[in-house]
Structures are given as structure tokens and as C-alpha cells.
Amino acid sequence: MCSWGGQQLPILQLHAEFDLTQNPISVIVTGGITVSAAIVEDTISYNLKVAEYDASDEMFVDVRYGFEKGKYGEISPSAFKGYTVNGIYAMSLSLRPSSFMGSAFTVSLAGNVLSVIPSMKCEINGVQYSLTGVFNEKTNSTDYGYNSTTGTVPQLTYLKSKKGSTITVKLT
Numbered sequence: 001m002c003s004w005g006g007q008q009l010p011i012l013q014l015h016a017e018f019d020l021t022q023n024p025i026s027v028i029v030t031g032g033i034t035v036s037a038a039i040v041e042d043t044i045s046y047n048l049k050v051a052e053y054d055a056s057d058e059m060f061v062d063v064r065y066g067f068e069k070g071k072y073g074e075i076s077p078s079a080f081k082g083y084t085v086n087g088i089y090a091m092s093l094s095l096r097p098s099s100f101m102g103s104a105f106t107v108s109l110a111g112n113v114l115s116v117i118p119s120m121k122c123e124i125n126g127v128q129y130s131l132t133g134v135f136n137e138k139t140n141s142t143d144y145g146y147n148s149t150t151g152t153v154p155q156l157t158y159l160k161s162k163k164g165s166t167i168t169v170k171l172t
Contacts, residue, residue: 042081043172048088049074050162060101064091065159068108080171081117084110086141088122088169090156104147105155107131107171113142120144123170125158 048066051073055062066089067073078085087108093101107122112135119132122144131144147153159167 043170044077044080046085046088046169046171047074047076047166048169049166050159050164052160052163053089059096061094061096062091064089065156065163066090080109080120083113083117086110086139090153090159092152092156102147102149103151103153103156104145105129105131105153106143106145108136108139108141108143110141112140117142121172123172124155124167127154128170128172129155 050066053064053068053072055064064072066087067075067085068087068089069084073089075085075088085108087106090103090105092103095101105122107120109117114133114135117133119130122129122131129146131146133142133144135141136143
């Protein structure tokens with residue numbers, strides 16, 4: 001039994017979910033109350049239609065595979081935690097005529113969201129990658145990713161092989 005305002009009541013089981021990242025709370029426990037908490041990571045699955053984009057010019061060979069909003073590819077749904085997904089792509093960059101400079105994988109969200117989402121996880125081709133964010137003033141976006149100056153990132157090879165297909169990508 002539970003007492004409320006002097007009245008004896010049956011034991012109550014309350015269940016509530018709060019987003020503590022947006023609404024921090026403090027709990028004071030007195031008597032025989034049990035409080036528990038769990039961290040729940042929201043994973044969102046996306047359908048990504050992979051396309052190729054050649055951004056090369058007279059100096060660089062810049063080839064990209066995946067999706068960039070308004071340029072190439074498609075994605076559904078179009079947001080992550082309320083923020084527009086501007087891109088999920090892999091790229092290779094070389095200096096002409098044939099000097100390899102590096103490759104990269106990027107997930108891009110609209111605006112400066114670093115204070116809300118400092119990092120994320122991306123699962124592609126069954127492999128999960130941890131990505132750290134950096135704000136890009138030029139494009140007003142937060143870019144999560146990594147690069148390699150010694151070889152091709154695995155997502156580039158995979159996305160290139162899936163050109164024209166729709167694949168599943170998961171963001172956490």
C-alpha cells in the first residue's frame with residue numbers, strides 16, 4: 001500500500017520517459033520508492049539511394065558516392081534527431097594528373113548542432129563507425145566523419161559498388 005495525503009492507496013507503478021539531454025531533472029527519493037533509469041540510444045534506419053557525383057575540375061579529381069542534398073542521391077527519412085541530413089557520402093580526392101590525396105566518409109547535418117550532437121555512430125554494410133563532428137562555417141553544417149591519406153575508406157568501395165541501388169544506413 002501507498003499513502004497519499006493520509007489515504008491508503010494501492011501501490012502505484014508509474015512509467016514515464018524523459019529526454020534528460022533536453023530536460024534534466026533531479027529526483028529526491030524518500031521512503032520505499034525505487035527509481036531506475038536507462039540510457040536509450042535512438043537508432044534511425046535510412047533508405048539511401050546511392051548516386052555518383054563528379055566534382056572534378058582542372059586541378060582535382062573529386063569523385064563522391066552516396067547522397068548530398070540537392071546534388072545527387074536520395075535519402076528517406078530526411079532528418080536525424082530533428083536536424084536535416086544534408087549528406088551521407090564517401091569521396092576520393094586526387095591532384096591531377098594522378099597524385100592520390102585521400103579519401104573520406106561524411107555524414108552532414110544542417111546547422112551547428114555540435115552542442116546537441118557532438119558525435120554519432122553510423123552503420124553501413126553491417127559495420128558500425130564512430131564519427132566525431134566538426135562545424136563547417138562555409139556550408140553551415142556539422143560534418144561527422146573521418147578520412148584517410150594512405151588509402152581508400154571502406155565506405156567508398158562499398159558505396160561505389162552500390163551505385164544506383166538503395167541501401168540501408170543506420171544512424172545513432
